[in-house]
Amino acid sequence: MRLRLDISYDGQDFHGWAGQPGLRTVQGELETWIQRVLRLAEAPALVCAGRTDAGVHARGQVAHLDLPDDSQADQVAAELHRRLRLALPEDVAVNAVRPAPDGFDARFSAVWRRYVYRLTDDVVDPLARRTIARVRDRVDVEELQRAAQLLLGLQNFAAFCRHREGATTIRQLLELEAVRAPSGPVEITVRADAFCHSMVRSLVGALVAVGTGQRDTDWLVELLRRRVRAGEINVMPAHGLVLEEVGYPADDQLAQRAAQARSTRTMEA
Amino acid sequence: MRLRLDISYDGQDFHGWAGQPGLRTVQGELETWIQRVLRLAEAPALVCAGRTDAGVHARGQVAHLDLPDDSQADQVAAELHRRLRLALPEDVAVNAVRPAPDGFDARFSAVWRRYVYRLTDDVVDPLARRTIARVRDRVDVEELQRAAQLLLGLQNFAAFCRHREGATTIRQLLELEAVRAPSGPVEITVRADAFCHSMVRSLVGALVAVGTGQRDTDWLVELLRRRVRAGEINVMPAHGLVLEEVGYPADDQLAQRAAQARSTRTMEA
Secondary structure: OEEEEEEEEOHHHOOOOOOOOOOOOHHHHHHHHHHHHOOOOOOOOOEEOOOOOOOOEEEEEEEEEEOOOOOOHHHHHHHHHHHHHHHOOOOEEEEEEEEOOOOOOOOOOOOEEEEEEEEEOOOOOOOOHHHOEEOOOOOOHHHHHHHHHOOOEEEEOHHHOOOOOOOOOEEEEEEEEEEEOOOOOEEEEEEEOOOOOOHHHHHHHHHHHHHOOOOOHHHHHHHOOOOOOOOOOOOOOHHHEEEEEEEOOOHHHHHHHHHHHHHHOOOOO | OEEEEEEEEOHHHOOOOOOOOOOOOHHHHHHHHHHHHHOOOOOOOOEEOOOOOOOOEEEEEEEEEEOOOOOOHHHHHHHHHHHHHHHOOOOEEEEEEEEOOOOOOOOOOOOEEEEEEEEEOOOOOOOOHHHOEEOOOOOOHHHHHHHHHOOOEEEEOHHHOOOOOOOOOEEEEEEEEEEEOOOOOEEEEEEEOOOOOOHHHHHHHHHHHHHOOOOOHHHHHHHOOOOOOOOOOOOOOHHHEEEEEEEOOOHHHHHHHHHHHHHHOOOOO
């Protein structure tokens, strides 16, 4: 029996999603509490759609876990949801728990991940400062938005990724939109089939370099031709980034998508 | 020369607005930094529109301070703004500094203060938890909104105020609106000519008691007839409250309004 969990968290006090011995992580915290409230002999293994780094937030993280088969999957899911709601610390919340459809894999069935990066070149609102990064120079949002369009499509993002042996850095960038929100900050939406490590924050850092006039679009286009990480890209701070949503195909395509993603990608989503 | 400052802060790490020896307060922090960046012999005295309690936030606080006369008031204001932007800690921000019009008094010229209280009876969004209070029971927002209308107008709010010798507790409640925001939390807007100590949080506490079915509207109406604080009202937690905006009359009515407010009210706004 597989359950799907929809999860939000404030990344500030977590060492990222992925469990690490002796460190407080979102995965570790959730696995500990799920084991306790379900009185399991061992902690269950949670698999997520986007392994966020230390300090990165989520409003739409998705994960799955497997439990012994039970004919009353709906009740088990409802009970787990109710108990987690009472038990979890206030910086992580499980918004929904439900039986996963056949073939669902939180990581490999996903067809896209959508992140939003928030930054400001003005006074930071004290009440929003934990999710908005400060940029010293004035950002030309229209220029940034024009530059962003050059990165769309199926590309090799090696310049924006931390290298991992045997892992591809080819990704399909589906959406890259920068707008100045009515409340002031610049919101940069980045949606792709998947991301490699630190890719969103590197993309935003490169775009900010163009939007503030430090670099031009030729430099940006040239980055796409490199096959190693570009050291001159400023990786933006983690606290401006939120994993907002994960997209899945229709239920009858979940298994096929998972098989396809497993075969073409060995890197972390 | 009088300057007007528009101020935002995250109240979490402040012991409220009002300066207190040995405690970190918004007034104390601002006066210290204004003295430093302007190299004044003494700290200036800041007068604000709403003396918020410990833990209460502000997005639209207004204050004034007096400096020695200077023919270049605009430049002094711009320079103070620029330097404060660089100097202030990240939980307080000065959004604007400008020469105050004749007769302006941040406290006594104000014609209304608008606060918003945010609460939820559902899972608290981890990314918004510092500004949203949790209520255990389900809140009937329509019932709460109906009850709120009974409190409008010129009334004696003694039941909702901490008693202060010689101070009136008569206030004009101009607006009291409860809506469930699209993102989930219930937002209660409270606007009045002025508020006495803990009045907004007591009003919301009484309304929540009605909205969750613990009390009825007869009780609420009866509270308005009391002349002492009602011990049974649950004062809501500070972190759900934000001073959003302060209203002032047209420039030619500032002095008249200040004289009127001074004469009819001896209590803190």
